[in-house]
Amino acid sequence: MNHESYAAPADFPIAPLSPSLTIATQEQDGKPLAILQRPDGRHFRLPLAALQLLQRIEGPGTAGAFVAALPPAQRGAALGMLRQAAGAGLLQTADGAPAAAPASARGNILLLRLFQCDPNRVLDLVSVLYRPFFGRPALVLWVLALVVTSYQCVQENVFAWPQFAAFTHFPNWILVYALLIVSSLMHELGHAYACRRHGARVREFQVVLYFLQIGVYVNVSEAWMLPRKLQRIEIALAGLYVESYLAIATAQVLIWADPYSYVSQAAFIFFIILLTRMVLNAIPTLRLDGYWVLSDLLGEPNLRQRSTAYVMSRLPVVRRAMRLNFRPRNGAIYWLFSGFSVAVIAFFVDQSRRVLLKLLGSLHPLLAMGLLALVAAMLALSLVAYLRTIKQKYLVPNHS
Structure with a gap:
């Protein structure tokens, strides 16, 4: 499994799997995996054999009694799996009710939820707007636009050092801030549309205030239940993909506007900030879009934490x-x-x-x-x- 391990004596209580779980299967390196999702959207990945072991629990009992019936070679691994399943809220309680999920995250004092609505109502409109930008023909046009715009930027020397003076002289930063809010909305809705496009449910849509900046949060955790890795990666990259269209459009405004004009300065500032944010999103160590892509490609859930644990375990102390x-x-x-x-x-x-x-x-x-x-x-x-x-x-x- 890709989550907690809970040290506990062998006689801790266990019960059958919770009926509220959603279960799907995937393949990793040719081996079958089971994905278990709790009602709160949190998911757990484990070998199919481990799921079959948990499904053998017929009623309330103790872990010690359950593993005693297994071959000796399997008892250690089985006990560890039972500890994780019990601690992660995947098993029923003794009275047969679904176990309460363990408290995992405290409220973030820096995050304030401003607005929340049914994501399906938002996506009905977004689907009409975003549909032309997805699919193979759109991808070909995107590549052509990216190549042409990159060539134009080099030819026009849009990154000339004098241009950066706009950051100290531009008079209307509220406009730039508003554009960044729009780009954040487009980015998150890109994830949401791609999720719906592949048949996964979007669980939440919220407008939040985080670090004094207005942003958008879209919960697409059900994408991890999709069987094909390419689908999951497309959803992870959809935000950057949509945002890149905005970057291309901004670059064209910058190229054709009068040099050092109000429009040119606004476009340059927005373009640089947008590119910086896209690069940061793509860096796989920052736990943003690039991180989820790399984690899925490597088949390593919780890649950052597992890497840290591995390095720590190699320290002599x-x-x-x-x-x-x-x-x-x-x-x-x-x-x-x-x-x-x-x-x-x-x-x-x-x-x-x-x-x-x-x-x-x-x-x-x-x-x-x-x-x-x-x-x-x-x-x-x-x-x-x-x-x-x-x-x-x-x-x-x-x-x-």
Whole structure:
């Protein structure tokens, strides 16, 4: 399974699988996998043999009694699977009712939900607008437009250094902010339309305020239940695909507008911010669109956390006391992903440090030091919480 492992004595209670689960099958490297989805949308991936084991639970009992009836060679793995299934809310309670899902995430004080509606009503309209942009003919036209626009940008030297003066002289940043909200909406609706296009249900549509920026959240978690990997990857990339059309249109405005005019400056600022956001979305270590594509391609659910756990388990101080609770498929992938993640994080931390020091240069030294200490403490606490989560989910004592 791709989620928690819960240390527990062998005699913890178990019951049959919850009837509220949705179950689908996929293939990974030619081997069948079962995907179990809870009513809250959270999904769990496990070998088909593990699902068949869980389906053999006929009634309430204890894990110890259940595994005692299995061949000795299967008991250890079966006990671990039962621990995970029970802790993840996949089994019924003793009275036959579906188990309550474990509390997993606390409310985010930085996120405020402004508006929520039925996603089907939104998608009825979106389908009419987005349908011409999907399919093979549209993909061919997209490639041609991308090549032509890229050539024009190079020929017109749209990235000339003097153009960047627009970031300091442009008078109407509210317009740019509004355009970014529109692009965020188009991006998320791209995911939603692609999800519906392949027959998966869109669970939620919300307008939120996150880090003081208005954004859109679309829950397309049911895409992970689709049997074909290409369908899941298309849904993951659909947001970037739709947003790239907006980038192409903005580039054309920039190319044909009078140099350094109001329209040209607005188009340049929006174009640069849009490209930056698209690049960030594509970086596979930032847990955005690129991350989900890479995770699916490699067949590694929770790739970031598993990579961190694998690297931690190789540290001598950890290895002496703990071991992984899953079988690593490819250690080289975990090392490469972790190394690239550290490099990307180090780059962004360094750039943030430079910007922060410039902003703090005009403040009183004591206030500046206090703000720096606050930022450092927040980063340290986030890292400690992340490593604690890794330990709880993927590392178990050597003697267990």
